[in-house]
Amino acid sequence: MRTSALLRRVTSGVRWYVRELTDESAYDRYVAHIRKGHPEAEVPTRREFERMRTDRQETDPRQGFRCC
Known part of the structure; x- marks a missing residue:
């Protein structure tokens, strides 16, 4: 195998x-x-996805505490 192919x-x-x-x-998996x-269904933007994900994590008591 050539060096450039190995590096890639x-x-x-x-x-x-x-x-x-x-x-x-995670967003790529969600879109798929x-x-x-x-x-x-309409696919949300990455920003909308991240907002939904954050909201879900903050409201789900099984997620535990947030460090930040």
């Missing part, structure tokens, strides 16, 4: 790992779920 593969793997670790990919299960 490693970079891609690190990017995937960081996105999963920080839950940055909406489009697959509810194709007629």
